[in-house]
Amino acid sequence: MTPADLSRTVLHAVHRAVAENALRAPVPARVRVERTRPGGSGDYACAVALQLAGDAGLPALEVARILRERVVAEPGIGRVEITGPGFLSFTLDAPGDSDRAVLDAVREQGSAYGHGGALRDEVLQFHHAREVRAAVTADAVRRLVVSQGARVRISCEEAGEEGEAEWGLLGVTVDAYGTPPVTSPADPSAPLIPVRPVPAGATARELLERLGPDATRWGLLRPASYDRAPLGDELLVQGEANPLFLVRYAYARTRALTRGAADLGFTSASDAVPEAPPAPAPYESSARPLLDLLADHPRVLLTAARHRAPDRVARQLEAVAHAFFDFHDSCPPLPSGDEKPSAAHRSRLALAEAAGTVLAGGLSLLGISAPAHL
Structure with a gap:
């Protein structure tokens, strides 16, 4: 069970308790679960009972008891x-079981791992100025919210041939020009949502000539929209100090x-072996940070979509890349010398391939290519 699965399980328990009239409180849109802090009890903790207690008119301990009865046997x-x-x-059940579920999910869903339907009822209309960072940000936000099921329309303040x-070389498309009505014709209840990051201070042409499309998009999207975007030659450095290179190099590796x-x-799996390989053995502690990041990836994508924040995806990819290299260096997926491939190597390879799938999918959502060779 992944953290996202656990969150949905607890939310389902809240729905059941309300439907059965055991609780009289509004059901939250989502339930947050967090890793238990050092010294705490269990693997994950949730404060939803404290959140619901006031509206339910019950002590938080009683709300927790009601929810515990409905989730304990899941x-x-x-x-x-x-x-x-x-x-x-x-x-949670044995770590190997939940880790196996994560690797299975990544293998089955491929680059769409983390996509979902949480925003399927939303029709969104984004509007931005005729400026390159605003246009690239709106495009990345579109990709994110569409990955969570939303329908999207993007308009730009004005048209113009220049740029x-x-x-187009940056992957940006605009559905309409000019200031549209406050609401979307497709859905009158959909408000106009402005996309206004700090301007890039350069034109698309200037950035493309100097950096190319991938480094330009990363440079514009990696900082939070309220921060200035550093767009220097450091984006082209072929070294691990450059986060873009680190992420793409991790994928290529x-x-x-x-x-x-x-x-x-x-291989990590084959037609002759229908079941996916087991997760890395628990004693391989360097695998844990990477496994946790992969398990948390769906939550990160949904949060980034809700907050219109592609920078969160970029930071997630950096974290995955760092964790991958730490794991790779401690537990090499390939045998060395005369060593024969073992079940451990096959298991490690499965985790490495899952990391690559997540890196490629995340880069795609940012509109950045993931080359197999660097």
Whole structure:
């Protein structure tokens, strides 16, 4: 069970409690679960009982008890405790089971891992100035919210021939020009949403000539929209100090591992072995940060979509890349010397390939290519 799965499970328990009249409180749009802090109980904790207590007119401990009864027997949950003033603390089933579920999900969904339908009922209309950072940001936000099921329309304040070809090279499309009505014709209840990041201070043509499309998009999207975008030559540095290079190099390395394994005659899974490989053994502690980041990826994408914040995806990809290299250096997926490929190598390769899938999918949402060779 991933953190996103656990969040949905708890939310379902709230729905059940309200439907059964055990709770009389508005159901929240989502439930937040967090890793238990050092010294705490269980794997994850949730404060939803404290959140609902006031509206329910019940002590938080009683709300927690009601929810515990409805979630304790769910698959993937080993134990549910009530701690402090009413926190729910969850201990999940054997780590290998939940890790296996994450790797299975990444393998099955591919680059669409983390996409969902949480925003499927939303019709959104974004509007931006005729400025390159605003246009690229609006395009990335469109990709994000569409990945979560929303329908989107983008308009630009004014048309103009200058820069139109360059916008196309940056992957930007605009549905309409001019200031549209306050609401969308497709959905009168959809308000006009302005996209107003700090301007780039350069034109699309200037940036493309100096940086190319991928570095330009990363440079515009990596900082939060309220921060200035650093657009210097550091975006072209072929070294791990450059986050864009780090992320793309990590992806290219995962592809090289797959090719290397094939040359050695083994894979992480094959038609002859219908089940996906097991997750890395628990003693390989360097795998844990990477596995946790992959499990958290769907939540990160949904949060980035809700907050219109592609910079959150960029930071997630950087974290995955760092965790991948730490894991790779501690637990090499390929055998060395005369060593024969083992189940451990196959398992490590599965995790490396899952990391590559997440990196490629995240870069695609940012409109940036993921080359297999660097």
